[in-house]
Amino acid sequence: MTTEPAISARSPRRERTRERLLDAAFEVFADQGVQGASIEAVCEAAGFTRGAFYSNFESKEELFLALMDREMRTHLADLERSVAAIDPAALDTPDGFRAALRSVVSGVGPDVPGERQWCVMKLEFELLAMRDPDVAARYTAGQQRQRAELIVVLTRVLDGLGLRFTVDVRTAVDLLLGAYEAGLRAALLGAPGDQHPEALIEVLVDVLTAAAPPR
Amino acid sequence: MTTEPAISARSPRRERTRERLLDAAFEVFADQGVQGASIEAVCEAAGFTRGAFYSNFESKEELFLALMDREMRTHLADLERSVAAIDPAALDTPDGFRAALRSVVSGVGPDVPGERQWCVMKLEFELLAMRDPDVAARYTAGQQRQRAELIVVLTRVLDGLGLRFTVDVRTAVDLLLGAYEAGLRAALLGAPGDQHPEALIEVLVDVLTAAAPPR
DNA sequence: TGTATCGGATACGTTGATGCATCGGATACA
DNA sequence: TGTATCCGATGCATCAACGTATCCGATACA
Incomplete structure (x- = not known):
């Protein structure tokens, strides 16, 4: 560019x-x-x-753009890595399934030390994107790649288990990502109550697979 | 303070x-x-x-804090106003129910003109809160008030209809808010695909009320 | 070892935001 | 109408960040 x-x-x-x-x-x-x-x-x-x-x-702007591109590439790679690391054997138990799903949705699982910085930078990216169409285009492109990857993976995993989401997979991914991010932000801000990413994700998974036909 | x-x-x-x-x-x-x-x-x-x-x-910081307090108060008032404006008669139809729910979740429904600014300022608030515990405390306090209000309202409405969410109401509220915000941000950033707030909310409502006992 | 080129450091002038000290006009009250 | 007070405007000194022009040392190559 x-x-x-x-x-x-x-x-x-x-x-x-x-x-x-x-x-x-x-x-x-x-x-x-x-x-x-x-x-x-x-x-x-x-x-x-x-x-x-x-x-x-x-300029600082060019530095920012280079950084954003690098981070999005890195996180997509992390996602692909954690997808590759899924142990098919562990998927049979509900807990194993949820754990795999969470680690995949979070992009890189509980790498807790850098979680705060990661979240803050994502907010910075979104904010800058809100004000600059060029930034917005790059940002959403990266998000779409991540989303597409997740859609493929979840479809594959669920098929393998003989399950289906009760809603369109793409919608399910959007809901999962939204719940995860909202929960993570709330948790990092020290919000009381139960809106923590793990809990939300688990409930959501239960709901989204509730009426699914058994294997 | x-x-x-x-x-x-x-x-x-x-x-x-x-x-x-x-x-x-x-x-x-x-x-x-x-x-x-x-x-x-x-x-x-x-x-x-x-x-x-x-x-x-x-200082600019004091201005910011005053502004944040004012906005959070205003939006809580808007929420209470739009709750008061719910027409019980319209709740019977699924569409009416969803519309009411969406307008309530969005805090003030499709006041589309200021939607972008509102969303941007919310991001600014969250970002500043991530860096300053004092800001975080005020922000989460406001969010919790909004959340509490929604919990009460949804409980009341659902009871009136003889329905129940398939999950804890508090969790349902968190999921709804998360989905709404994520969808709104994606839409404002010009993301393609179907991750728009209305669609996500409607799907989520369907899922969350799916297995509910009929009236 | 000599030399050219590359990469980063240094020094300087410019700009724009800040906070304060002071001033001037409007409003309230006699 | 006169006067006191309040509130916002104006002018000024300071400072931090910026961008550039230039310099110096290291590495590569003959």
Whole structure:
């Protein structure tokens, strides 16, 4: 999209500083917000000065876009990895089935340490997307890839078990993702009550498979 | 919470400028982001200079908190109003029931013009809450009030119809709110597919009332 | 070992937001 | 109509972030 120096033409050293700047950007953006963070702060966190930054990126916006693309690629890969790691044998028990489903829906399961940052950055992405059509297009494209992957996987898994959701699979995925995100956010904000992602997901799975024909 | 000049001790004139500043803050914050917006920009939008601002608020943060409190109060009032406006007669038909439920869940139904700003500001609130425990406490408190109201209302309505959700009412409310928000955000971001709030809500209602005992 | 190129550091001028100290006009009350 | 008070406007000094132009050291290659 933006003019990238023919990606192959980037020296290894250059590539490493880029990565370090992106890593730092993730931390600093999550901590202070994309708008609130200064380029200087990102550079400092990465152990560089602004000279290095302007040598690698044109602006904070370009840095942000590069970061978002990288994160979405990473999480799609994580999803595919955790899908590949599903143990078909464990699916027979309801608990195993729910666990697999949860780990798949969360994209990467309870990697609890980074959960907060991940959630915050997702909110930042959505917020920026609300204001910039270009960001919105990239963001929704990534979300759609994730959604498509989940649809395929769930269809396959349920077929294998001889089950069916009581609603269209695509709708089921949307509901599952919505419930998971809402629950996660509420939990991270310290909300009381029972709106925690695991609980919501389990209830939802029960409801969505309730009237399904037995194997 | 913060030192407010004994609310009664605010002259009507002063009160009006405060309101105008809050109105402007809503617009500007939604447009440029809380962090991205300058105090100057808010003042300009309100038709004042910074002198007026510093005479009424101590900082941008205090303005933000005042705005968040006001918005949450307003939306709770809207919710109670739309609850009061439910026509019991229309609840008999499935469509009427769903319509009532949707308008109640959305807090104020399809007031479509301001929907985008409302959604953006909610994201801003959540994001700021993620970073500041004080903001988080106020935000979740407001959310819990809304949730409690919905729980009461839905229980009452369903009882009147001789229906029951197939899951705990509190869980049902969480699922409905989650689905609505997720759908709304996706729709506003221009996502393709069927993840639109109305559709999700209707499916969810069907699922949640499917196995309910008939009247 | 000499040299050219690349990558990051340094230094500088510019801009825009901030907070305050002070001023001026309008409103209320005698 | 005169006067006091309140409230918002104006002017100013400060500061942080920005972007660029230039410099220096390291690596690659002859």
